[in-house]
Amino acid sequence: MDPALYRAFAHYNSWMTRQVYAACADMPDAERRQDRGAFFKSIHSTLNHILFGDRVWMGRFTGRSYDHKGMGADIFESFADLQEAHLAMSDEISQWVETLDADWLSGDLTWTSTDGKRTSSRPRWLLVSHLFNHQTHHRGQITTLLSQSGRDVGVTDLPFIPQ
Template sequence: MSLKEHFTLLAAYNQSMNTKVYEAASRLDTKELTEDRGAFFGSILGTLNHILVGDIIWLKRFSTHPSCMSSLREVVNLPNPSSLDQILFEDFTALSEQRAWLDCQIICWIDELTETDLDRFISYHNSKSVPANKRFSSLVLHLFNHQTHHRGQVSALLSQAGEDIGVTDLLALIPEETRV
């Protein structure tokens, strides 16, 4: 499986898991969603907003890569998050709609990338204005890893609230193959 094919799988996994997480979270009321449960970003809503903030920040950085200027054009028009703990959406329905839209943008973006694109480097400044120059494929992997890390936290928070999101393993989406 090529690096691009791995990222295509991760984009599908991201969308699938977000769908499951948001379906489970939709069964909770506002009080349960916003209750501070001691997580890095406090509540379920706070953590879901953080994942969205992180995705927007990284996708805007990626949009400077020559191969991404077209595919991430709509993401570039989103407002810049002001902090990593910013609550972009207090309304769960609006947050859920934005998440679903962004997941579609990620899938389309990954579909347009090539192996050559992934082997290039990208320069950016982090949230503390520290410059960096890193391999593009490593940063794309970081995007997906960051989502998975914080979705794991949301999964635990949902479990504490009595909601089970079911199987969360990437393994469930890895296709069966026969050796040739």
């Protein structure tokens, strides 16, 4: 896998994360936390889940320890704190992908699940791809929820990342 692909995905992640938070910024807190029938119920909890995934996978990739409360539990109750941490993580991911090379990507990563119940091993390129796919999947859910509440995130297509 070409590390340039992951740099593009990281740039897309940063752009879209900022777009989503901008679209959420003027929502009343109760509206962001409203159970909308999504997998993680609310926009707020889905944003927390994306950050959870980013922290778990970046911890596995880098060895750094990140706080989280487990699958499905909000890391941050405050929207401002969540936004600050999420944007910082997006920036961290962007910096980290600059260090990737084809040799590292071609190796395997072995990890233990967050609940400690299973150990798995997969190619690193697949897991880094999953990091970005996971973000995109759940941001897509959020953009739908925002659209249903009358808010437009704007263009979300990868080819239209601002240069």
